[in-house]
Amino acid sequence: MVFFARPLTASMALLCVMLAGCSAPPDLDTALDQAALDAPYPRLIPLGSLAEQGPPTNAPTPALGRIAALRARAAGLRQPVLSRSDRARLRQGANRRGL
DSSP states (O other), rough: OHHHHHHHHHHHHHHHHHHHHHHHHOGGGGSSHHHHSSSSSOOOHHHHHHHHHOSSSSHHHHHHHHHHHHHHHHHHHHHHSSSSHHHHHHHHHHHHOOO
């Protein structure tokens, strides 16, 4: 019974993919209004200039507070988890057992 489970699963997955391919694609042009269609293409800028600018300074105050909180949390996660004495005690226990 286990022998037939995998080919059957693969066949069912292939059938689902084939049926999904038979559906008509959505009409995306009707979702946009005429102003969006007539709008000019956005100006592209090189990524190097974005990296030089740094983070945006016009970010709203709640976003800046969240950024500061996330940076503080990241700094806390960078600290060692075990103290030196705990680490030494664990190493001694592992050496006694021959690990």
